[in-house]
Amino acid sequence: MSSSSFKNILVHFVDEESGEKTTEESNVNDLLMTEENRFSGWECWAGIQNITIDNEGNVWRAICRQGTQLGSIYDGFEIPLDTVICNKKSCNCAADIQLTKYHPDHKDRVRLGKKSNE
Numbered sequence: 850m851s852s853s854s855f856k857n858i859l860v861h862f863v864d865e866e867s868g869e870k871t872t873e874e875s876n877v878n879d880l881l882m883t884e885e886n887r888f889s890g891w892e893c894w895a896g897i898q899n900i901t902i903d904n905e906g907n908v909w910r911a912i913c914r915q916g917t918q919l920g921s922i923y924d925g926f927e928i929p930l931d932t933v934i935c936n937k938k939s940c941n942c943a944a945d946i947q948l949t950k951y952h953p954d955h956k957d958r959v960r961l962g963k964k965s966n967e
């Protein structure tokens with residue numbers, strides 16, 4: 850099932866029986882459609898790779914507001930250097946789904962930044 854031919858994320862899978870690892874290019878909306886947007890317990894780069902500013906100028910790590918408020922655009926805020934462990938029931942915004950995140954068992958599959966030949 851695919852909502853779009855536009856690919857904007859990489860999704861890594863591990864077959865539970867064979868242990869085979871595969872990678873697919875996908876679209877964040879596809880993960881919403883297939884309900885593969887449950888990341889509770891996963892490490893997430895919310896606040897490092899994006900921030901959210903609400904209508905009152907308060908700054909948060911992401912649309913989901915995981916963790917504490919970072920500050921405000923009026924009083925100041927700092928971009929965090931640490932990742933967070935997701936405790937949300939689901940990740941519902943395309944901008945949030947697009948952030949790097951990984952299941953604790955598969956940290957070896959995370960690659961941040963570009964390949965050296967890009």
Ligand code: SF4
Nearest residue numbers: 893913915935940945
């Ligand atoms: S809801 Fe999404 S963006 Fe927020 S912490 Fe969880 S995985 Fe990260």
